[in-house]
Amino acid sequence: MSEGAIMVTESTPRQAPTLRGSIVLRAAAMILLALGMMLPVGPARSDNPPAGIFIYAISRDGTLVGQQRMEFVADGEKLRVISRMQLDVTLLGMTIYSFDQQAEEVRAGNNNVLSLNSEADDDGKKKEISLSLQGDRLKGSYNKDTQRDLDPSFPTSLFWQKPAMGVTRVIDSVNGKARDVTVREVGTEALALPIGKVIAHHYLVTGEMERELWYDEKGTLVAGQRKGPDGSIVRLELQQRP
Numbered sequence: 501m502s503e504g505a506i507m508v509t510e511s512t513p514r515q516a517p518t519l520r521g522s523i524v525l526r527a528a529a530m531i532l533l534a535l536g537m538m539l540p541v542g543p544a545r546s547d548n549p550p551a552g553i554f555i556y557a558i559s560r561d562g563t564l565v566g567q568q569r570m571e572f573v574a575d576g577e578k579l580r581v582i583s584r585m586q587l588d589v590t591l592l593g594m595t596i597y598s599f600d601q602q603a604e605e606v607r608a609g610n611n612n613v614l615s616l617n618s619e620a621d622d623d624g625k626k627k628e629i630s631l632s633l634q635g636d637r638l639k640g641s642y643n644k645d646t647q648r649d650l651d652p653s654f655p656t657s658l659f660w661q662k663p664a665m666g667v668t669r670v671i672d673s674v675n676g677k678a679r680d681v682t683v684r685e686v687g688t689e690a691l692a693l694p695i696g697k698v699i700a701h702h703y704l705v706t707g708e709m710e711r712e713l714w715y716d717e718k719g720t721l722v723a724g725q726r727k728g729p730d731g732s733i734v735r736l737e738l739q740q741r742p
Contacts, residue, residue, distance in 0.1 A: 552742030554720070557694065558587055561732045565589050566599075568736070570660065577609040581660050583673075597623055603673055605656055612652040613638050618673055629676035640676070648676040659724075662703065662715055670709060681707035689714065691723055694739045698722050 551572050558566040566587025573580040582604050589597040603618035612633065620627040631640035631648060638652040655661040656671045663670060663683045670679045686702040691714060700714035700722050714723040725735040 553740075554738065554742070555740040556736050557739045558585075559735050559737070560589065560728075565734075567739075570658075572660070575606075578614065579607045581605045581607070581658060583658055599623065601674070603658065605658055605660075605673070608633075611661075613654070613656070613671070614652075616640075616656060616671065616673065616676070618676075620674055622674075627674055629673075631676055638671075642676045650676070650678055654678065657709065659713065659721060662713075662719065663705065672709075679708040681705050681709050686712075693722055693737050695722070695741060698738075 551574055554570045554572075556568045556570070557564060558568060566585065568583065568585040571580075571582040573582065583601070585599070585601045587599050588595050599620070599622055601618060601620035603616070603620075605616050606614040608614050613631070614633045616629065616631040616638070618627070618629045627643065629640065629642050629648070630644075631638050631650070633639075633652055636652070638648075638650040640648055642648055650671055651669070654669050654671045655663050657673045657679070659670075663681065665683050665685065667680070667682050670681055671677075672679050683703060683705050686704050689700055689702050691698045691700050698714075698716050700716050703713045703715070705711050705713065711724055711726045713721060716722050720738070720741070721736075722738045723736060725733055727733055
């Protein structure tokens with residue numbers, strides 16, 4: 501995929517492992533738990549989903565740490581959703597955690613996943629999934645040697661589709677696992693965002709993935725956030741849309 505570079509917090513050379521200590525572990529744990537929240541971006545599925553590029557800013561306690569770019573491409577009866585995310589968490593001029601992912605999801609008109617491919621560099625650890633529809637199942641591999649077999653009707657943790665209310669499952673777009681979650685609607689709220697004031701529907705996701713999501717009346721995700729174990733808030737906000 502050639503999605504182009506995305507500007508994020510500038511990295512500096514990594515320090516020796518002895519300088520990272522518990523700070524790195526806490527930051528990495530916070531980001532790992534929040535990744536699922538940061539990945540869900542884009543408009544919900546409709547008969548005529550909007551084409552074009554959506555850009556989201558990712559912050560931690562109000563400090564910009566990264567950006568995600570989502571492109572929606574209509575391809576006949578199919579919809580291609582192309583995601584590129586990059587982030588760097590820095591402290592005192594040194595990068596203590598980084599994450600880079602390129603992913604592509606293809607959905608059919610009946611809303612089944614036809615394919616899901618992702619390549620991620622999780623702070624130096626490679627994570628790759630390659631899934632395709634085979635019969636009535638979504639099958640493939642994680643890191644080439646671990647097999648996956650999933651229901652293709654599940655939404656992915658890119659969450660351009662709002663998940664069904666109640667108890668449901670979501671495909672983790674980083675490792676291809678099915679995650680058990682419960683989804684409920686909290687209510688309607690007015691949000692002040694980089695794109696302006698938005699009246700949004702607030703949803704709460706709990707279970708194996710936990711996050712808060714806000715969608716506008718057209719079904720576009722405009723904000724999301726997750727509280728890390730250290731108490732910090734990792735937040736996603738719509739910065740630019742077609």
